[in-house]
Amino acid sequence: MAGFLACLFVLIPLKSFSQIQNNLIKKAIDLELHNNNIWLTLLHYKNGKSEIHSKTFFLSDKGSISSLEELKATIISFFKDNKTICKYPARFYFLNKHLNLSEYIKTPKCEDLNKYLKEVNPFEVYLIFSDAYINSPASMYGHTFLLLKSKYKSMLLGYAVNYAAAANPNDKLMYYLKGIFGLYKGHFSMFPYYEKVHEYANLESRDIWEYKLNINEENAYFIALHYWEIKDEFSYYYFFDKNCSYQILYLIQLAFPDKKIVDNFNFWVIPVDTIKYLYKEGIILKSKYRPSATSKINNLINLFPDFSEEEITLAKKVANFTILPDSILNKNIKTQKKAKILELAKQIFMYKAIKEKIPQDEYRKKLLKILKARSKTKVILKIKFNKPIPPEKSHGSQKVSIGTGIENKDMFFSYTYRTAYHSIYDSSKGLLFGAEILFPEIEIFTFPNKSKMVLNKLTLIQIRSFSIRNKIFKPFSWGIISRLERDWTDNGTRKQFFNLYAISGYSFGKNKKYLIFIGQKSGVQIGNESRLAVGLNFIGIYEGNRYKAVFELNPFYMLDIQKEENFGILSKLIFTYFINQNNSIVFKMQNNFYNNFMDKNLPIYDVKINHFF
Amino acid sequence: MRKLILSALGATIFSIPALAIDKGNVGCGLGYVLLKNQPNTVLFNVLAVTTNGTSANQTFGITSGTLECRPTSGLVKNDRLFKFVSKNMDSLASDIASGEGEALETVVELMNIPEDKKAIFISKLQENFDNIYSSEKVQSSDVVEKLAEIAKEV
Numbered sequence: 001m002a003g004f005l006a007c008l009f010v011l012i013p014l015k016s017f018s019q020i021q022n023n024l025i026k027k028a029i030d031l032e033l034h035n036n037n038i039w040l041t042l043l044h045y046k047n048g049k050s051e052i053h054s055k056t057f058f059l060s061d062k063g064s065i066s067s068l069e070e071l072k073a074t075i076i077s078f079f080k081d082n083k084t085i086c087k088y089p090a091r092f093y094f095l096n097k098h099l100n101l102s103e104y105i106k107t108p109k110c111e112d113l114n115k116y117l118k119e120v121n122p123f124e125v126y127l128i129f130s131d132a133y134i135n136s137p138a139s140m141y142g143h144t145f146l147l148l149k150s151k152y153k154s155m156l157l158g159y160a161v162n163y164a165a166a167a168n169p170n171d172k173l174m175y176y177l178k179g180i181f182g183l184y185k186g187h188f189s190m191f192p193y194y195e196k197v198h199e200y201a202n203l204e205s206r207d208i209w210e211y212k213l214n215i216n217e218e219n220a221y222f223i224a225l226h227y228w229e230i231k232d233e234f235s236y237y238y239f240f241d242k243n244c245s246y247q248i249l250y251l252i253q254l255a256f257p258d259k260k261i262v263d264n265f266n267f268w269v270i271p272v273d274t275i276k277y278l279y280k281e282g283i284i285l286k287s288k289y290r291p292s293a294t295s296k297i298n299n300l301i302n303l304f305p306d307f308s309e310e311e312i313t314l315a316k317k318v319a320n321f322t323i324l325p326d327s328i329l330n331k332n333i334k335t336q337k338k339a340k341i342l343e344l345a346k347q348i349f350m351y352k353a354i355k356e357k358i359p360q361d362e363y364r365k366k367l368l369k370i371l372k373a374r375s376k377t378k379v380i381l382k383i384k385f386n387k388p389i390p391p392e393k394s395h396g397s398q399k400v401s402i403g404t405g406i407e408n409k410d411m412f413f414s415y416t417y418r419t420a421y422h423s424i425y426d427s428s429k430g431l432l433f434g435a436e437i438l439f440p441e442i443e444i445f446t447f448p449n450k451s452k453m454v455l456n457k458l459t460l461i462q463i464r465s466f467s468i469r470n471k472i473f474k475p476f477s478w479g480i481i482s483r484l485e486r487d488w489t490d491n492g493t494r495k496q497f498f499n500l501y502a503i504s505g506y507s508f509g510k511n512k513k514y515l516i517f518i519g520q521k522s523g524v525q526i527g528n529e530s531r532l533a534v535g536l537n538f539i540g541i542y543e544g545n546r547y548k549a550v551f552e553l554n555p556f557y558m559l560d561i562q563k564e565e566n567f568g569i570l571s572k573l574i575f576t577y578f579i580n581q582n583n584s585i586v587f588k589m590q591n592n593f594y595n596n597f598m599d600k601n602l603p604i605y606d607v608k609i610n611h612f613f
Numbered sequence: 614m615r616k617l618i619l620s621a622l623g624a625t626i627f628s629i630p631a632l633a634i635d636k637g638n639v640g641c642g643l644g645y646v647l648l649k650n651q652p653n654t655v656l657f658n659v660l661a662v663t664t665n666g667t668s669a670n671q672t673f674g675i676t677s678g679t680l681e682c683r684p685t686s687g688l689v690k691n692d693r694l695f696k697f698v699s700k701n702m703d704s705l706a707s708d709i710a711s712g713e714g715e716a717l718e719t720v721v722e723l724m725n726i727p728e729d730k731k732a733i734f735i736s737k738l739q740e741n742f743d744n745i746y747s748s749e750k751v752q753s754s755d756v757v758e759k760l761a762e763i764a765k766e767v
Contacts, residue, residue: 152719152722152723153718153722154715154718154722155715156701156715156716156719157719157723194697194700194716195700198646198647202647343711346707346711350647350707353647353648354648357648358648360644360645360648363643363644363648364642364643364644364749364750365749367643367644367703367707368746368749370710371707371709371710371742371746372710372742372743372746374711375709375710375711375739376742378712378736378739378740379712380711380712380713380735380736381711382713
C-alpha cells in the first residue's frame, strides 16, 4: 500500500509535467516559433534545410530538414533531461524568452559553459577583416572572422570566432580542388584574439580592419551561447560560397531578427562584399585599422619626415647587427632621433626574425640588445599610424563592361564579365597596389560588318603581384596567366590559343603612386599552331586620384611547332578614368609587331565602360 | 620477465618528471610565441597553404592555458595577466622598451593601475627595462613578478 501511494505521488507530477510540455509545444507552434527567423538561424537553415551537416547537432532525426520537428524535440529534450540545456544554451535562451521555460524546468549548473562564459565575457561584437594575402590563392580575397570583445578596454583580450576548413596542407593541388568541391569539413573555432593578430599581422604581414557591429551586450551574449552549440559540429566547406565569410553571417544574423543577411549571399561570397553589405544595412558602426608588421615599418618611415636616407640605413644596420644598437646611443644626435632610429630598427628586426627564422637563442640575445638600447633613450614617441583607405571603399568585386573599337581595321563591340576581383588597370583604392587577381573573366567580341561573334578572351586565372622594393623590403614580383585568348597568326587573322605564362622580376616605385616592373615573361600558346614564347616584360603604372595610366612593353622571341622563328613586340597603353567608386572608362591602344607575319603591325584600339558591383 | 616489466615501468615513471621540467624551460620565454608557426617564405609560394579559412588546427584554443610556464610566486594571483604575459612576451618586451603599445596597455589594464598613475608606471617600466628583462632566459613569471613590484612603487 505504501509502495502504491509512493508511486501515485510520483506519477501525478509526471503526468502534469508532460501536459505542461505538450501545452508548451502547442504554444510554440501557435507562435510559429519554428518559422521564427532566430530559430531558423540557430539551426543554420537556408531554403528549408540546415547548412550544418553533423548529425549530432540535431535532436530530432528530421532536424536538418524540419525546423518544427527540431523545435518539438528540443522542448521534449529539455523536459526529459535539463542537462540538455548545457549543450543548447542559445536554443534555451530563445525558447525561454517566448515560453518562459524556466518556470517549469530547473536550469542546470553547466560548469563548462559557465567557465567559458566567464572567460570570454562577451560585451561587444566586431567583424575582423584581414587583408588579402597574395602569396596564397586561398587567401587572396582576404578573410573575415568575428570577435567577441569583453568589457576590458583592450581588444587583445577578446576572443576570435573563426570558421575554417579542416584542410590537410599535404594535399597540395588537391587542397584547392577539395576546397572548391566541398570535400573538407568546416568547423567553428575560438582563439584568443592576440593569437590571430600575431598570425595575420606578424607572421603573414596582413593589415587588419576591425569593424564594430551594432550589436548590444545581450545579443553578444546570445552569440557566445550559440558558438557553444556549434563548436563541435561541422558543415562542408566550399571555397566560393560556403566559406568563412559566409558562415560567420549566421552568427551576426542572430542579433537581427528582422533581417535576412545570409539569404543575400548565394553564389560567390567575397569577404569585402559582406563588409559592404553590412555597412549598407547599418550594421557596422565604425572601423579601426591595425597595421601589419610591414605596414608598420613603411608607416614609420613616412611618420618621421625628418628621417634621412642615412638614418634609415642606420636603422637597417642595427637590425642586421652590422652595427651594435648601443652605438646609436653614443652618436652625437638628438635623443629623439636616437629613439626613432632604434624604434625602426626594432620593428625591422622583429619582422626579419620571423622571415629569416632566426634560431631562438640568437633571437633572444639580439632582441634584448635592441630593446635595452631603445629603453635607454627614455623617449616615448607616441606613434599614431596613418589609416589607409579602407577596403569597403574599393570598387565592387564583379565587373561588367561594354565597349567598342577597331581591330586591325575591323570595327567591333566588346562585352566583358568578370566574377572577381581586381586588375592593375582598376582603381587601387582600398586594395593592394600592384596586385591583380582575375578569376575568371570572359570577353566576347562581335564584328557587325562580318556578322561574326568570337570569344576573345577567357581568363581562367590571372594573378600578378608587383610588390615594390624599397630600402628595407626586397620582395620578388611574379605572375601567372592562364587563359584562352585570340592571338595573331601568320595571315593577319586572330585565332584561339590556350595561353600559359609565367612572369617574374622586380618592381620599384612608391606605394599607391607609381611603379615600374622589369622582368621576364615566358610561356606557351597551345592551338592550331602551338608556339613557345620567351620575352622581356616592362610595365609602368601611374595612379592619380581620378585616373590611372598603365604602359606595357613585351619584346619576345617565338618558336612555333614547325620550328619557325619569330620576333615581336607587344605594346599597350591603357588609360582609365574613374568616374566614381564603381564606374570607370578605359581607353586602350595596343600594337602587336611581328617580324615574320604578313601584316607586321597589328593594332587594336578600343574604349570601354566598366561597371563594378 | 617480471624484472623487465618493472624496469619498463620505472623508465616510464622517471621519464615523466623529466619531460615536465623540459617543457618548463622551453615555454613562456622570449621568442617562444613569436617564432612559432612561421610561414614558409619560399619564392613562388603560389601553392603554399596558409591559414585563411582553410586550417582549423586548434579548435580548443580557448582552453590552451599556461601549463607549460613556470608559475608565479604565491604573491601574484592574476590568471588573466599571467596568461596574457606568457603568450605575449615579445610584444610586451617591445612595448615596454618603447613606453607604448597595445600589449603594454593591456597589461596596465589587467593590473588595475589607476588612470592618474598610468604614465608614471609606464615610464618606470621603461626605465627598469634592464631589471625586468635581466637575462635572455627570462620567463613570464619573472616578468609578472617584476611588474607587480614596480606597480607597488608608483
